[in-house]
Amino acid sequence: MRWLASWESFVRVVEEGSMAAAARRLDCTRAQVSKQVGELEQAFGVRLFERSTRKLVLTPSGEIFYRHALQALDAVDGAELAVRNVDEVPRGVLRVGASAVFGRQCVAPFVPRLLARYPELECELILSDEREDLAEARLDLALRMTRSPPEDAVSRLLLVLRRVICASPAYLAAHGRPQLPADLTAHQCFSHLLSDGGVWRLRDGQGDEIEVPIHSRLRFNDIGSTLDAVRAGQGIAILPTYLCGDALARGELETLLDVYEPQVDFGRNLYACYLPGRGRLPAVRAFLDEFQAWLSPEPPWERYGRGG
Amino acid sequence: MRWLASWESFVRVVEEGSMAAAARRLDCTRAQVSKQVGELEQAFGVRLFERSTRKLVLTPSGEIFYRHALQALDAVDGAELAVRNVDEVPRGVLRVGASAVFGRQCVAPFVPRLLARYPELECELILSDEREDLAEARLDLALRMTRSPPEDAVSRLLLVLRRVICASPAYLAAHGRPQLPADLTAHQCFSHLLSDGGVWRLRDGQGDEIEVPIHSRLRFNDIGSTLDAVRAGQGIAILPTYLCGDALARGELETLLDVYEPQVDFGRNLYACYLPGRGRLPAVRAFLDEFQAWLSPEPPWERYGRGG
DNA sequence: CGCATTTGTCAATGATTCGTTGACGTAATG
DNA sequence: CATTACGTCAACGAATCATTGACAAATGCG
Numbered sequence: 001m002r003w004l005a006s007w008e009s010f011v012r013v014v015e016e017g018s019m020a021a022a023a024r025r026l027d028c029t030r031a032q033v034s035k036q037v038g039e040l041e042q043a044f045g046v047r048l049f050e051r052s053t054r055k056l057v058l059t060p061s062g063e064i065f066y067r068h069a070l071q072a073l074d075a076v077d078g079a080e081l082a083v084r085n086v087d088e089v090p091r092g093v094l095r096v097g098a099s100a101v102f103g104r105q106c107v108a109p110f111v112p113r114l115l116a117r118y119p120e121l122e123c124e125l126i127l128s129d130e131r132e133d134l135a136e137a138r139l140d141l142a143l144r145m146t147r148s149p150p151e152d153a154v155s156r157l158l159l160v161l162r163r164v165i166c167a168s169p170a171y172l173a174a175h176g177r178p179q180l181p182a183d184l185t186a187h188q189c190f191s192h193l194l195s196d197g198g199v200w201r202l203r204d205g206q207g208d209e210i211e212v213p214i215h216s217r218l219r220f221n222d223i224g225s226t227l228d229a230v231r232a233g234q235g236i237a238i239l240p241t242y243l244c245g246d247a248l249a250r251g252e253l254e255t256l257l258d259v260y261e262p263q264v265d266f267g268r269n270l271y272a273c274y275l276p277g278r279g280r281l282p283a284v285r286a287f288l289d290e291f292q293a294w295l296s297p298e299p300p301w302e303r304y305g306r307g308g
Numbered sequence: 309m310r311w312l313a314s315w316e317s318f319v320r321v322v323e324e325g326s327m328a329a330a331a332r333r334l335d336c337t338r339a340q341v342s343k344q345v346g347e348l349e350q351a352f353g354v355r356l357f358e359r360s361t362r363k364l365v366l367t368p369s370g371e372i373f374y375r376h377a378l379q380a381l382d383a384v385d386g387a388e389l390a391v392r393n394v395d396e397v398p399r400g401v402l403r404v405g406a407s408a409v410f411g412r413q414c415v416a417p418f419v420p421r422l423l424a425r426y427p428e429l430e431c432e433l434i435l436s437d438e439r440e441d442l443a444e445a446r447l448d449l450a451l452r453m454t455r456s457p458p459e460d461a462v463s464r465l466l467l468v469l470r471r472v473i474c475a476s477p478a479y480l481a482a483h484g485r486p487q488l489p490a491d492l493t494a495h496q497c498f499s500h501l502l503s504d505g506g507v508w509r510l511r512d513g514q515g516d517e518i519e520v521p522i523h524s525r526l527r528f529n530d531i532g533s534t535l536d537a538v539r540a541g542q543g544i545a546i547l548p549t550y551l552c553g554d555a556l557a558r559g560e561l562e563t564l565l566d567v568y569e570p571q572v573d574f575g576r577n578l579y580a581c582y583l584p585g586r587g588r589l590p591a592v593r594a595f596l597d598e599f600q601a602w603l604s605p606e607p608p609w610e611r612y613g614r615g616g
Numbered sequence: 617c618g619c620a621t622t623t624g625t626c627a628a629t630g631a632t633t634c635g636t637t638g639a640c641g642t643a644a645t646g
Numbered sequence: 647c648a649t650t651a652c653g654t655c656a657a658c659g660a661a662t663c664a665t666t667g668a669c670a671a672a673t674g675c676g
Binding site for chain 4: 326327328338339342343346359500
Binding site for chain 2: 002003005007044045046061064065068069071072074075076078079080082084085160205251258259268299
């Protein structure tokens with residue numbers, strides 16, 4: 001039995017809804033597909049499809065296998081692509097989208113390294129806080145912080161971002177250091193207009209979430225400005241470490257309430273998103289590989305600024 | 309051509325260093341392996357091995373394909389395991405080996421969570437600093453910090469461990485805070501009998517490695533004792549964060565020379581090792597999945613103790 | 617309800633693929 | 647220099663695979 005071909009047949013049956021339709025799509029016979037699926041079931045010792053009705057329904061085992069099979073076939077395809085494209089030098093213009101602050105802070109410093117590595121590559125970095133459509137914006141790749149990456153795109157989790165509560169030493173000296181989340185209510189805490197709606201949600205080490213209503217007389221929709229205000233000693237804020245890591249390292253800022261992990265609506269995940277065909281482009285693959293290498297084992301902004 | 313079988317042959321050739329050795333290991337003929345690799349090369353249109361010398365050397369394409377092939381084969385194996393074991397509840401006794409300190413500090417606190425999740429599972433945690441043979445010690449799974457996991461076992465990288473240079477605030481107040489690696493020579497630095505031989509190797513942010521001869525009048529082969537001595541203000545040591553993270557969080561210890569990353573002989577990698585058949589056991593898979601989830605996105609001992 | 621079409625399965629069979637054998641040339645080793 | 651090991655190739659038998667045709671059951675349509 002051609003093992004992987006059987007997996008592909010099985011996956012196709014699930015997608016097409018019947019063996020006959022899958023056979024048509026695969027340009028082979030119903031008998032072949034039926035036999036391949038039957039042999040998979042025999043090999044695994046489980047039923048993949050219910051047989052009590054003509055309407056094909058996956059069994060629980062079938063569902064599990066379907067998901068794993070997709071992943072495995074994707075890995076196989078990726079391997080084939082990688083080896084076939086190894087001699088293709090990334091060239092041309094790569095259009096990368098990112099949010100304004102993250103783009104300026106993290107992607108922009110990275111891109112020169114990429115371009116140094118691939119002399120025939122050019123890059124257009126499109127910074128925007130709007131979730132523009134990848135096709136409409138003609139983006140080859142978008143870096144998104146979100147809980148729900150675009151459904152028409154391939155999304156690859158690159159990194160889990162960290163956020164910390166921080167203030168300047170001067171502010172803390174003048175106003176005292178909050179010891180508990182509730183203490184924050186007595187402090188000037190900057191609100192993110194776009195995300196927290198005046199309530200900070202902090203998760204403690206046990207996974208419990210504490211909500212702290214905060215008030216601030218100064219509110220920003222640009223976290224770069226929030227950073228500036230915090231550094232100026234005007235208050236406390238939740239900031240991503242990619243933004244404030246340097247200031248922390250230099251001692252310009254200090255973190256507080258470290259046991260608590262700030263939660264934000266759009267979550268902690270940084271995704272690389274690209275339209276299905278774009279994954280083949282050497283430039284996209286080079287960007288992803290180099291960017292991930294750059295982020296490993298931890299991002300540059302986390303590599304410094306460590307301490308007790 | 310049996311596609312995946314060819315991939316497996318190719319991977320085996322890389323691992324064994326020759327087609328003849330791979331054929332022996334695969335219990336087939338040199339001609340089969342040679343043909344399979346040749347057909348891969350034909351299919352991909354690239355050379356995977358250099359042919360100019362009998363000594364097998366991977367081409368750049370071969371290296372890329374090797375890494376992707378491993379991943380793909382692992383995904384395929386994972387799919388097969390997942391579908392075969394879908395109905396199997398982890399039960400029985402799982403014997404896990406780990407080093408003494410890491411086991412007590414990290415694995416022991418984790419195991420109750422695993423057992424709570426799987427009521428029919430029992431666990432024997434075998435702590436030892438000796439690299440006992442998995443078969444002889446009847447271990448289902450061993451957690452190893454090493455550069456060279458056992459060759460007869462499947463080894464899965466779980467985590468990159470961090471080590472920091474630290475001392476108590478009292479020690480630093482009394483003796484001053486080293487600003488450069490060379491300053492360490494004037495300090496009481498605890499040596500690891502088993503690893504550093506009296507020389508600390510520190511890597512700076514540019515990847516350069518600095519060697520610092522240190523001396524200590526007190527030497528340990530047990531890093532738990534080293535921790536105790538450091539906390540008692542007796543000196544400076546390199547300690548893994550899984551051991552000293554709590555003390556750092558409580559302010560009992562402080563890190564220093566944070567820009568430098570300590571290097572140790574056995575490296576930074578934590579592997580889960582198991583004999584080839586054991587990977588199928590539901591208990592082993594449950595342990596690995598739960599342990600990795602527990603470690604994600606970062607281990608508990610790194611989740612605290614953050615700051616500038 | 618009856619009929620036509622579609623679907624899924626099975627056995628038989630021819631087509632295709634695969635692994636081995638034996639030979640050969642080359643490299644490495646003692 | 648002799649021997650052993652290795653990698654490759656062609657030929658061939660063994661093994662596997664896909665199709666065909668038949669059959670029963672389900673579905674859709676008039």
